[in-house]
Amino acid sequence: MSTATQNIVVNKVEKSKIDQVDFSNLAFGSIFSDHMLVCNFKNGEWQAPTIEPYAPIQLDPAAKIFHYGQSIFEGMKAYKDEKGSTLLFRPKDNWIRLNKSAERMVIPEIPEAIFMDGLTKLLDVDGDWIPTNEGSSLYIRPFMFASGNGFHASPADEYKFVICTAPSGAYFSGKVKVLIEEKYARAANGGVGYAKAGGNYAAQFYPTQLAIDRGYNQVIWTDDNTHEYIEEAGAMNIFVRIGDTLLTSPTSDRILDGITRKSIIQIAKDAGIEVKERKVTVAEVVAAAKSGDLKEMFGAGTAAVISPIAGFGYKNEDFDLPELENPYAAQLKKTITDIQTNKSEDPYGWRFEVK
Structure with missing residues (x-):
C-alpha cells in the first residue's frame, strides 16, 4: 500500500x-x-x-x-x-x-x-x-x-x-589488540581523510589484513610523512591515557572529526579529567608503556562507542596494558550510552527524540 x-x-x-x-x-x-x-x-x-x-x-x-x-x-x-x-x-x-x-x-x-x-x-x-x-x-x-x-x-x-x-549487537566483543603501522598510511595532507569517503575504508583493508595475519585485530594509523605520530585506531578515533591525562590527536585533513570523539572530550573535561588535543608520538606511547605510565588506549566511534585496547605491537615488540579497576573508557562509555538511551539527564542537548 x-x-x-x-x-x-x-x-x-x-x-x-x-x-x-x-x-x-x-x-x-x-x-x-x-x-x-x-x-x-x-x-x-x-x-x-x-x-x-x-x-x-x-x-x-x-x-x-x-x-x-x-x-x-x-x-x-x-x-x-x-x-x-x-x-x-x-x-x-x-x-x-x-x-x-x-x-x-x-x-x-x-x-x-x-x-x-x-x-x-x-x-x-x-x-x-x-x-x-x-x-x-x-x-x-x-x-x-x-x-x-x-x-x-x-x-x-x-x-x-x-x-x-x-x-x-556490539561491534566488537571484548578488548582488541592493535599494531602500530610503520609503512602504510590511512590518509595524507590535502587528501580526503577527514571525509567519510568509501575509498578511505577500502584502502585500509590491506594493511589491516596484514596485521590480522600477524595476530592483531586492528591497526593504529600513523602520519603519512614520518610515521612518528599516532592518528586513528582502525576506523575510529584514538585516545591514549598517560598517567591521569587523556590525549587525542587534533583533527586535520587526515583525521575524521568524530562525533563520539567530540562527545568524549566534553564529558571527560566536565568529569574533571585532564584532556589534551595534541600530536601524540609513537615514541612517547612506547616509553610510557615501558615505564608503566601508559594506563589506557581506546578507540572511539559510532559503531563501537568505545573499544578498549588490551595491548599493542610495534617493531616486533608487544606491550600489554594494565587491567584497571575503574578505567576512563568504562566511565566515559557509560556516561555516553546512558545519555543515548535516556537513562540519565542530557545536559548537552545531544539526545534527539523522534516524534
Missing part, C-alpha cells in the same frame, strides 16, 4: 520479515530492516524522497560510482528508552559532516529537511526494528553516491541518497 506523509511517499512491504529475526542474538550490520529511504538528484536538484521496501539498487554499468568512487556515508544509531520513545544522538552533526564529505567529493549537499524528515519518517515506519536488548541498537547508514553514467573522468550529473538500517 502507498501513503503520502509530509511529502514523503511511503510504499510499505507486503509482509514484514521481522518475525524471522532473533533480536537476542544480533550480529553487527548483517540483518536489514524492512524499508529504506531513497532520494535522487537529477536535472540539478534533489527530487522528492520515498520510503521503499529494502531491495537491491539497479545501476547502469557505466554509473560513475563504479569507476571514480564518488561515495560517502555516515554512521548513526537509534535507541528505545524504557517508555518506548525512539532516540537519536546528535543527528544534525551527522548531517553537517555528511555535507562536508559531499563538498570534498563534489557531490551535491543534501538539504536538512530531506535528511532529518526522511530519517525520522523511516524510523517511524520501521520503529519495531529498534532492539531493546542491552548493548543493542538500530544502526543507521545514510550514504550518497554517483549514479550518473559515463566513462569520462569527471563528477557525475546524477546522485542517489539512501538511508538503510540494521538492528545490531
Whole structure:
C-alpha cells in the first residue's frame, strides 16, 4: 500500500520479515530492516524522497560510482528508552559532516529537511526494528553516491541518497589488540581523510589484513610523512591515557572529526579529567608503556562507542596494558550510552527524540 506523509511517499512491504529475526542474538550490520529511504538528484536538484521496501539498487554499468568512487556515508544509531520513545544522538552533526564529505567529493549537499524528515519518517515506519536488548541498537547508514553514467573522468550529473538500517549487537566483543603501522598510511595532507569517503575504508583493508595475519585485530594509523605520530585506531578515533591525562590527536585533513570523539572530550573535561588535543608520538606511547605510565588506549566511534585496547605491537615488540579497576573508557562509555538511551539527564542537548 502507498501513503503520502509530509511529502514523503511511503510504499510499505507486503509482509514484514521481522518475525524471522532473533533480536537476542544480533550480529553487527548483517540483518536489514524492512524499508529504506531513497532520494535522487537529477536535472540539478534533489527530487522528492520515498520510503521503499529494502531491495537491491539497479545501476547502469557505466554509473560513475563504479569507476571514480564518488561515495560517502555516515554512521548513526537509534535507541528505545524504557517508555518506548525512539532516540537519536546528535543527528544534525551527522548531517553537517555528511555535507562536508559531499563538498570534498563534489557531490551535491543534501538539504536538512530531506535528511532529518526522511530519517525520522523511516524510523517511524520501521520503529519495531529498534532492539531493546542491552548493548543493542538500530544502526543507521545514510550514504550518497554517483549514479550518473559515463566513462569520462569527471563528477557525475546524477546522485542517489539512501538511508538503510540494521538492528545490531556490539561491534566488537571484548578488548582488541592493535599494531602500530610503520609503512602504510590511512590518509595524507590535502587528501580526503577527514571525509567519510568509501575509498578511505577500502584502502585500509590491506594493511589491516596484514596485521590480522600477524595476530592483531586492528591497526593504529600513523602520519603519512614520518610515521612518528599516532592518528586513528582502525576506523575510529584514538585516545591514549598517560598517567591521569587523556590525549587525542587534533583533527586535520587526515583525521575524521568524530562525533563520539567530540562527545568524549566534553564529558571527560566536565568529569574533571585532564584532556589534551595534541600530536601524540609513537615514541612517547612506547616509553610510557615501558615505564608503566601508559594506563589506557581506546578507540572511539559510532559503531563501537568505545573499544578498549588490551595491548599493542610495534617493531616486533608487544606491550600489554594494565587491567584497571575503574578505567576512563568504562566511565566515559557509560556516561555516553546512558545519555543515548535516556537513562540519565542530557545536559548537552545531544539526545534527539523522534516524534
